[in-house]
Amino acid sequence: MEKILDVKNLNVDFSTYNGTVHAIRGVDFHLNSGETLAIVGESGSGKSVTVRTVLQLMAKNSKISKGEILYHDEDLLKKSEKEMDDIRGNKISMIFQDPMTSLDPTMTIGKQVAEPLLIHNKVSKSDALKRAEEVLRLVGIPNPKARMKDYPHQFSGGQRQRIVIAIAIVNYPEILIADEPTTALDVTVQAQIIDLLKELQQKIGTSIIFITHDLGVVAGIADRVAVMYAGKLVEYGNVDEIFYNPQHPYTWGLLDSMPTLDTDDQNRLNSIPGTPPNLLNPPKGDAFAPRNAYAMEIDEEEQPPFFKVSKTHYAATWLLHPDAPKVEPPKSIQERFEKYQEMLGGSVK
């Protein structure tokens, strides 16, 4: 599989009145062509900032202090503003979180969908509008021909998110960055949008980076998963490896706090105690250590490197060090391990 995007040692700082916030602290990940990579993490973990650096849609007070973002082996961080304009909405495009505020309230949706076509291609206005109509039909807007002249306020939230998706895919981008595209929608509509994204990926063969804090959504769409905490990746691997063979205590915590079919009203959902560290002064050791029931002395002293679990699966926790004591993960995680063994057994057969 071809790597179309390779992010290396990305560091992003925000300058604020209180000082410099080190929001992203050395993130590495890559995206293979045709796959869906999910980046999960809680609010403030830096997942949105990370993907925004790819398109360089960042707040004015932020700065990429270190790193490379290789797109087809060319560093996007070395591109001029003009060159980036040619990439945005054309080769790489983005789906935003809140469909209620993402559309220009004073422009018809036909024009908004046709806009990226007119910016990046030499097409006539009428051709662009015709194409926009096709794409609106593709994303499931009923009667698109008539609705092209309507304004955003005349659509429901789910329909608006379909329109936002139409805008993102109208130029058949190679990479689609979806920044929590289902968070603002209710659950039934969420499922429809996920199905739509999967269907579109099949049709136009785009690669997707999917940002979410909802592990349930991840299971349905991702090929690979990267777990992010306090501006760093803590674990990444194939979707089965993350769900059924998680190694990092933070991933355990996330999975343990997810309701399953067995959850009933007798047991409370688990949660991870504490709050993420203040990134004005990032901790010297493992940022998760203060909230980690399995933390060891070394976690306070030194950041854990990535340990290899399999060819595709890595986790940054000292627990994987050969000298580390064996620990017993939460019960629900142990059950996942058992399922994983069954799955492996099954695939061997």
Place this chain on the structure above:
Amino acid sequence: MTKYILRRILYLFLTLFIIASITFFLMKMLPGTPFTNQNRLSPEQLAIVKAQYGLDQPVFIQYLRYMGGLFQGNLGTSFQFNNEPVTQLIGQRLAPSMQIGAQAMIVGTVLGILLGAVAAIRKNTWVDTLATFISILGLSIPSFVLAVLLQFYLAYKWQIYPVALWDNFQSSVLPTLALAALPLGNVARFMRTEMVDVMSSDYIELAKSKGNSNWQVVTKHALRNSLIPVVTIIGPMAVSVMTGSMVVENIFSIPGIGEQFVKSITTNDYPTIMGLTIFYSFLLVLVILIVDILYGLIDPRIRLGNGGKE
């Protein structure tokens, strides 16, 4: 939309009727009579003159008579200005007032929008500070002070424009500038606040993610959305330009209606006061109507008539 406009025009006339009625009775409460030489008139002579103008009748009868004339488009004749019909008086003096009023509104609004937009785009830089400084100056210096300053520097010291004269476009520059300062400051302030808001909104980020250059983002998406609240203040601003013009016209000796309005009040020239009040009110309600229609054109969410329902 047509139905809506027709209904609004009906309301417009209703508003004018109410304003005319209130003004009529207020005016009758003013002390004195329209006759400057009344001290030299004997009571009998005064009674004759009053009867001649119908001023001997009870106020309510006078009111009915006046309103009757008004419905036929008759504003009466002036007591002071050579017994000229009031309509003619207004007609003659309308052009200069309208010219500087319109010029001031256009210059003030356009420059204000530009200044506010530039300040918002260059937020927290020296450009922003300068623009804020200019708009605060425009807001806080009264038009008559500015008028005198302009006269002193541009007309008296550097002799670029005439001091107080009314013939060609040259002579309208200083009064226009004096009147434009207020709308400029107002619009710039509103525009900056609104545009700062708009520039940080999600749809601007989405517009940028489509591949629009920064310039295109501003011209295609940010400007129109920022204009919506600015349109709202155009109405009240038109009023302040109108009232401001009364003083400014006097300073620059412009033969406009503002100057005449002031004179007619000090001399109790009833028909002229009434005529000009009705005329000013008409302009004002008309501006408000136009603003409301503009609103609908700019913002589809409040398009009237059929846009109300979603």
